Amino acid sequence: MEKKVFAEVIVDNKSTKTDRLYTYIVPDRFENDLKVGMRVLVPFGRGNKKIEGLVVNIKNDINIKVSRLKYIDSLVDNKPILSQEMIKLGLWMKKKYLAQYIDVFKTLMPTGITNKVVKYLKLNENIDECKIQKIKSINQRKIIEYLKHTNKADVNTIKRNLNIKNIISSINSLCEKEIIEMYEEIETEVNKKYQKVVYRKFDADNKNEILKKLNSRAYKQKAVVEFITDIKYIGLKELMIKTNSSLSTIKALRDKGYLSIKDEEVKRNPINNKAIVENKKLQLTNQQKECINTILKNIEKNKCNKFLIHGVTGSGKTEVYLRLIERMLKWNKQAIVLVPEISLTPQTVERFVGRFGDKVAVLHSRLSLGERYDEWRKIKEGKVQIAVGARSAVFAPFDNLGLIVIDEEHENSYKSSMSPKYNTLEVAEKRCKLEGATLILGSATPSIESYYRSLKNELKLLKLTERANKKSLPPIEVVDMRKELDKGNKSIFSEKLLNAIKENLENNKQTILFLNRRGFSTFVSCRKCGYVAKCKQCDISLTYHMNKDLLKCHYCGFTMRTPRICPECGSEYIKYFGVGTEKIEEVVKHLFPTARVERMDVDTTSRKGSHEKILNKVKNGNIDILIGTQMITKGLDFHNVTLVGIIAADMTLNLPDFRAAERTFQLTTQVSGRAGRGEAQGRVILQTYEPEHYSITTSQAHNYVEFYEKEIKIREEFEYPPFTNIINIVVTSKDEKKLYTFTKRLFQHLDKTINNNIKKVEDIELIGPNPAPLSRIKGSYRWQILIKCKNSKIESVKQILEETITSNKFNEYFNLFKISIDINPNSIM
Ligand SMILES: Nc1ncnc2c1ncn2[C@@H]1O[C@H](COP(=O)(O)OP(=O)(O)OP(=O)(O)O)[C@@H](O)[C@H]1O
Numbered sequence: 001m002e003k004k005v006f007a008e009v010i011v012d013n014k015s016t017k018t019d020r021l022y023t024y025i026v027p028d029r030f031e032n033d034l035k036v037g038m039r040v041l042v043p044f045g046r047g048n049k050k051i052e053g054l055v056v057n058i059k060n061d062i063n064i065k066v067s068r069l070k071y072i073d074s075l076v077d078n079k080p081i082l083s084q085e086m087i088k089l090g091l092w093m094k095k096k097y098l099a100q101y102i103d104v105f106k107t108l109m110p111t112g113i114t115n116k117v118v119k120y121l122k123l124n125e126n127i128d129e130c131k132i133q134k135i136k137s138i139n140q141r142k143i144i145e146y147l148k149h150t151n152k153a154d155v156n157t158i159k160r161n162l163n164i165k166n167i168i169s170s171i172n173s174l175c176e177k178e179i180i181e182m183y184e185e186i187e188t189e190v191n192k193k194y195q196k197v198v199y200r201k202f203d204a205d206n207k208n209e210i211l212k213k214l215n216s217r218a219y220k221q222k223a224v225v226e227f228i229t230d231i232k233y234i235g236l237k238e239l240m241i242k243t244n245s246s247l248s249t250i251k252a253l254r255d256k257g258y259l260s261i262k263d264e265e266v267k268r269n270p271i272n273n274k275a276i277v278e279n280k281k282l283q284l285t286n287q288q289k290e291c292i293n294t295i296l297k298n299i300e301k302n303k304c305n306k307f308l309i310h311g312v313t314g315s316g317k318t319e320v321y322l323r324l325i326e327r328m329l330k331w332n333k334q335a336i337v338l339v340p341e342i343s344l345t346p347q348t349v350e351r352f353v354g355r356f357g358d359k360v361a362v363l364h365s366r367l368s369l370g371e372r373y374d375e376w377r378k379i380k381e382g383k384v385q386i387a388v389g390a391r392s393a394v395f396a397p398f399d400n401l402g403l404i405v406i407d408e409e410h411e412n413s414y415k416s417s418m419s420p421k422y423n424t425l426e427v428a429e430k431r432c433k434l435e436g437a438t439l440i441l442g443s444a445t446p447s448i449e450s451y452y453r454s455l456k457n458e459l460k461l462l463k464l465t466e467r468a469n470k471k472s473l474p475p476i477e478v479v480d481m482r483k484e485l486d487k488g489n490k491s492i493f494s495e496k497l498l499n500a501i502k503e504n505l506e507n508n509k510q511t512i513l514f515l516n517r518r519g520f521s522t523f524v525s526c527r528k529c530g531y532v533a534k535c536k537q538c539d540i541s542l543t544y545h546m547n548k549d550l551l552k553c554h555y556c557g558f559t560m561r562t563p564r565i566c567p568e569c570g571s572e573y574i575k576y577f578g579v580g581t582e583k584i585e586e587v588v589k590h591l592f593p594t595a596r597v598e599r600m601d602v603d604t605t606s607r608k609g610s611h612e613k614i615l616n617k618v619k620n621g622n623i624d625i626l627i628g629t630q631m632i633t634k635g636l637d638f639h640n641v642t643l644v645g646i647i648a649a650d651m652t653l654n655l656p657d658f659r660a661a662e663r664t665f666q667l668t669t670q671v672s673g674r675a676g677r678g679e680a681q682g683r684v685i686l687q688t689y690e691p692e693h694y695s696i697t698t699s700q701a702h703n704y705v706e707f708y709e710k711e712i713k714i715r716e717e718f719e720y721p722p723f724t725n726i727i728n729i730v731v732t733s734k735d736e737k738k739l740y741t742f743t744k745r746l747f748q749h750l751d752k753t754i755n756n757n758i759k760k761v762e763d764i765e766l767i768g769p770n771p772a773p774l775s776r777i778k779g780s781y782r783w784q785i786l787i788k789c790k791n792s793k794i795e796s797v798k799q800i801l802e803e804t805i806t807s808n809k810f811n812e813y814f815n816l817f818k819i820s821i822d823i824n825p826n827s828i829m
């Protein structure tokens with residue numbers, strides 16, 4: 001028997017219930033050309049419908065009956081779209097995050113292109129005229145006539161143009177007679193971006209004549225005519241804005257023949273066309289120099305290629321990254337710089353583009369699909385050497401990668417909450433390992449996990465302890481809000497903060513007011529003594545559920561009645577805690593009616609460009625007081641901001657999350673880091689009901705190490721990461737009753753399987769099943785099972801989950817329930 005070659009393919013079929021690779025036979029004619037990482041078309045299912053697939057493996061031996069296999073139909077790519085390493089990375093991610101093949105590979109591939117098979121018709125060459133003459137059917141004759149007069153015609157277009165009933169049977173009949181031939185081509189569709197453009201159709205010299213012809217009261221039309229006389233064309237939107245006119249005004253002029261409106265493709269360039277300011281090389285500080293040298297020496301000697309830079313706010317980490325990238329380019333290698341999505345502002349991009357110009361591609365989620373595809377192609381084709389982007393830029397398709405930088409590595413947006421639910425730090429590390437590249441993590445407030453690893457020498461720790469401008473870090477003044485209540489001040493602002501804002505306004509300096517408003521939940525606390533209701537077993541603040549007037553632990557499900565008086569001090573000032581940025585804005589505007597106040601949060605920045613607009617206003621000194629959430633903590637480098645007010649550190653401190661203390665330390669440090677970056681000394685005022693909490697005292701002392709030492713002990717004691725893994729399994733369904741029964745059965749099944757198969761089960765804890773903290777989303781109910789397990793047991797637990805859930809053996813009611821697994825999630829909502 002002749003030897004055959006087989007390909008394992010991930011097929012792009014959403015209705016597939018089983019998540020597996022499909023094996024196809026490689027026809028002889030493709031044997032030389034087919035490579036791993038290419039896309040192919042394969043017949044699938046009963047109807048042998050042709051669908052796209054990605055080849056992830058080519059082999060000579062298989063243990064399936066060859067007679068049952070189908071052949072690959074055609075090749076979509078003539079070069080692999082994904083490299084061998086990227087395929088390996090994808091297969092690793094699939095296992096690591098218990099994701100579906102298709103989800104993983106969709107994230108690795110460029111978005112914005114879709115391939116489809118198009119059927120074309122053509123007349124056969126050398127057909128006999130006599131044969132055509134014999135055809136009686138009018139419809140068939142019509143088709144032949146049509147084909148004679150076009151050089152390329154696809155079936156759908158013919159259908160539209162000829163308006164023949166049952167055209168397919170006519171076509172089939174012509175094919176049978178061998179008069180016409182049908183052939184297929186794969187067409188790539190790239191989403192293009194169009195905009196409407198208005199053209200002037202009259203001669204500029206005729207302006208006055210036209211103005212006279214228009215109705216004397218058609219002021220708007222006249223304004224448009226005046227405006228467009230000076231130019232030839234302009235975007236429709238821009239014209240409407242500039243002349244303050246409506247669409248009907250412009251259409252009226254078009255109907256009179258003075259203007260035309262056309263759809264035109266927008267030339268895409270995500271780095272706005274405005275001039276980018278050159279980012280000149282800076283004279284390095286000694287600390288920067290040492291940091292860079294250590295890294296380069298280690299790389300050159302092949303000693304270590306994983307680093308954690310712990311550099312205080314304003315220490316000049318960016319310049320370190322820039323110098324390392326410069327070196328990579330000298331070595332003919334490429335670099336990826338990851339920053340959190342919200343700090344991917346034009347300011348950040350400018351720092352890289354300002355240094356490296358058109359060697360930089362920018363990738364972020366606000367790009368249109370087409371824009372993203374363009375950037376992806378620039379990278380793939382070797383036209384750029386540097387990619388700057390948010391999370392998904394870790395998949396930038398470089399072929400000689402030298403460096404991945406992850407700035408603000410502690411940021412939780414590096415964990416994806418959509419399938420595959422990957423952790424960018426882990427993926428970057430794996431990619432560096434596969435491609436021999438260097439990994440640099442940087443932060444002023446490293447995550448507990450990364451710092452822990454650096455102490456175990458899994459990452460090399462480097463420190464920048466001074467600001468590049470040699471200024472000291474701004475002092476943090478902590479205000480005890482319990483004392484404000486004693487003084488009879490029940491407002492959101494302490495006397496101290498209020499006076500500081502006043503003073504700042506008088507001195508023409510800018511103020512940032514920060515409030516963490518993430519999450520829907522609130523907690524219950526005593527405004528007199530600072531008591532907060534917590535779960536004793538989990539060390540997590542209990543969440544207040546207004547509708548039932550209950551307090552609940554989001555980890556273990558423990559509930560209790562909301563206390564009416566404080567169990568600690570007996571005061572009646574115990575109530576749920578909650579305030580939003582809008583409320584603060586209202587109060588500030590009331591207190592300082594002449595100040596220029598702006599709010600920056602998800603509500604005010606949902607429109608493209610609005611984020612940038614606000615930041616520019618701050619930069620140009622057009623805002624006195626900026627009120628904001630997380631968004632304002634990131635990478636802002638404004639020299640006139642001298643006062644930062646943290647309204648309620650408690651809101652972060654009491655998030656129902658084991659990372660609450662860490663988040664508080666990070667936010668406090670990062671927000672404070674925004675003050676005093678210019679000549680004037682900065683000032684930070686932090687308001688809280690728990691001034692003695694270690695995350696606040698250590699942040700006040702600018703002492704990360706002390707914070708770390710306190711926090712790591714608690715993590716160990718209460719069994720949280722990095723000592724354990726938390727796996728969050730959420731089951732969703734529209735049917736509440738069935739969901740309950742099903743989740744219960746799933747829980748029992750997992751419990752039993754784990755008990756039967758894993759030794760030392762005390763290292764594994766199953767919690768639940770409980771309604772998820774967000775118990776209903778868009779009409780679907782959500783139940784949750786949490787698994788806490790020691791690092792040594794994670795692989796065995798994952799294997800059980802894989803067998804039970806991912807490969808779908810347990811879930812016979814596939815259509816009724818959706819199950820999602822998140823390993824070490826950001827939040828367990
Ligand atoms: N060697 C240097 N000499 C003078 N100024 C420098 C030097 N390096 C960096 N700077 C300036 O110091 C400021 C802070 O730098 P950068 O934003 O890189 O700090 P960072 O460490 O990233 O801080 P953060 O963590 O707060 O974002 C910038 O204005 C930068 O231009």
Ligand SMILES: [Zn+2]
Nearest residue numbers: 526529566569
């Ligand atoms: Zn109390």
Ligand SMILES: [Zn+2]
Nearest residue numbers: 535538553556
């Ligand atoms: Zn609990």
